[in-house]
Amino acid sequence: MTTTPTTTLPHWETTPDDLPGAIREVKRAIRARIEASGRTVAEVFAVVEARIAERVAEIRADVERGETVWPVIDYSDIENGTVTPEQLAKLRRRGCLVVRGHFPREQALDWDAGIVDYVERNAFFESYRGPGDDFFGSVGSKPEIYPIYWSPAQMEARQSDRMATVQSLLNAQWKHESDGFTWFDPDRDSLYPDRIRRRPPGADSNGLGTHADPGTLDLWMTQSYQQTFRHLFDGSVEEYDPWDAAHRTSGPQYPGTTMCSAFRTFQGWTALSDMAHDQGVLHTVPIPEAMAYLMLRPLLDDVADDDMCGVTTNQVFPASERWHPLLMEALSGIPDVQAGDSVWWHCDMIHSVAPVTDQQGWGNVMYIPAAPWCERNERYAGSVREAFLSGSSPSDFPEEHYERTWPDRFTVEQLNATGRRGLGLG
Numbered sequence: 214m215t216t217t218p219t220t221t222l223p224h225w226e227t228t229p230d231d232l233p234g235a236i237r238e239v240k241r242a243i244r245a246r247i248e249a250s251g252r253t254v255a256e257v258f259a260v261v262e263a264r265i266a267e268r269v270a271e272i273r274a275d276v277e278r279g280e281t282v283w284p285v286i287d288y289s290d291i292e293n294g295t296v297t298p299e300q301l302a303k304l305r306r307r308g309c310l311v312v313r314g315h316f317p318r319e320q321a322l323d324w325d326a327g328i329v330d331y332v333e334r335n336a337f338f339e340s341y342r343g344p345g346d347d348f349f350g351s352v353g354s355k356p357e358i359y360p361i362y363w364s365p366a367q368m369e370a371r372q373s374d375r376m377a378t379v380q381s382l383l384n385a386q387w388k389h390e391s392d393g394f395t396w397f398d399p400d401r402d403s404l405y406p407d408r409i410r411r412r413p414p415g416a417d418s419n420g421l422g423t424h425a426d427p428g429t430l431d432l433w434m435t436q437s438y439q440q441t442f443r444h445l446f447d448g449s450v451e452e453y454d455p456w457d458a459a460h461r462t463s464g465p466q467y468p469g470t471t472m473c474s475a476f477r478t479f480q481g482w483t484a485l486s487d488m489a490h491d492q493g494v495l496h497t498v499p500i501p502e503a504m505a506y507l508m509l510r511p512l513l514d515d516v517a518d519d520d521m522c523g524v525t526t527n528q529v530f531p532a533s534e535r536w537h538p539l540l541m542e543a544l545s546g547i548p549d550v551q552a553g554d555s556v557w558w559h560c561d562m563i564h565s566v567a568p569v570t571d572q573q574g575w576g577n578v579m580y581i582p583a584a585p586w587c588e589r590n591e592r593y594a595g596s597v598r599e600a601f602l603s604g605s606s607p608s609d610f611p612e613e614h615y616e617r618t619w620p621d622r623f624t625v626e627q628l629n630a631t632g633r634r635g636l637g638l639g
């Protein structure tokens with residue numbers, strides 16, 4: 214740890230040994246810096262709270278009018294350049310999007326069937342060893358999350374022109390150049406490999422609680438994130454812009470079981486089945502500025518000095534009724550989607566998956582985010598390339614490596630120009 218009292222906050226570029234001590238120290242320093250602006254932490258937080266409350270009220274009003282909270286844009290409008298300024302404004306306001314007809318429905322259903330063929334041909338269910346972190350837990354049972362990364366279906370979608378077109382539009386909502394520095398290239402994706410979910414009809418699922426994914430204690434403690442959130446930590450909250458990529462794309466992250474080494478402008482998935490809005494689907498708090506609330510809330514007096522409202526390393530960043538009741542009021546689910554639609558949400562945003570009993574129809578998705586080329590993603594692309602060539606699980610995920618011996622996984626010869634560029638193969 215290094216510190217230069219008047220100019221920088223104390224920071225830890227790797228996980229601190231003494232977490233409670235580091236939390237106390239960084240909270241004290243951030244509070245002092247905010248107070249040096251002439252306002253108290255409570256006053257600054259009240260500004261954030263008022264801004265968020267306006268957004269929450271808008272969202273509730275939309276719900277009462279029976280309008281869809283999630284913006285929806287047709288893929289054909291993105292391809293033809295006919296997305297309206299109003300649609301783009303709503304995308305930026307809500308920080309999330311459904312792209313209708315991103316892929317033809319038949320294409321998505323073919324991919325879904327292709328994945329089933331791929332895993333069955335390779336006897337995946339017979340060799341399945343249970344979740345990666347529970348080695349002997351459920352030998353032989355069928356998983357919902359398939360730790361499969363290199364099927365032809367996934368790679369065809371990742372390197373498709375249609376995917377690149379949507380990713381470029383999403384990336385363009387961010388400010389990617391400032392201070393003479395290009396933080397990322399909005400028109401080159403790094404093909405972040407992730408898994409597949411196939412949840413069968415009749416499934417019961419507890420869903421996933423409200424949480425955020427961009428990091429844990431590193432969000433307050435590394436120098437690059439302290440710069441990312443500089444306006445939150447120096448009392449100038451009015452200037453905080455959730456779409457500014459400055460300092461987000463190069464710094465370190467604290468390792469953890471749920472970490473994402475890549476910088477993602479948006480997280481996303483592509484539907485491989487039709488899904489009704491009440492069948493255990495994704496919800497978000499569709500307010501990108503809510504990050505300001507999440508980051509400042511632990512600095513208020515009612516939170517213990519060594520507590521960040523429950524955020525700690527190696528666990529997801531929790532969002533809760535206890536600490537964030539205002540945000541929870543805005544939790545909004547996706548509308549009905551069809552196979553071939555895609556769903557996207559700003560990387561900072563709180564999200565959850567609703568529980569379901571006796572699910573009607575399948576709930577199948579492939580996770581494909583927008584992870585534009587930048588210093589951090591170039592670094593991770595090195596290990597992705599090796600995982601692709603050897604059929605291994607990517608290094609952000611448990612070391613399961615099912616596909617290493619599967620002869621029909623996607624090959625380097627099948628990569629197109631987008632695929633080669635995304636993997637850094639020139």
Ligand SMILES: [Fe+2]
Nearest residue numbers: 424425426564
């Ligand atoms: Fe998540």
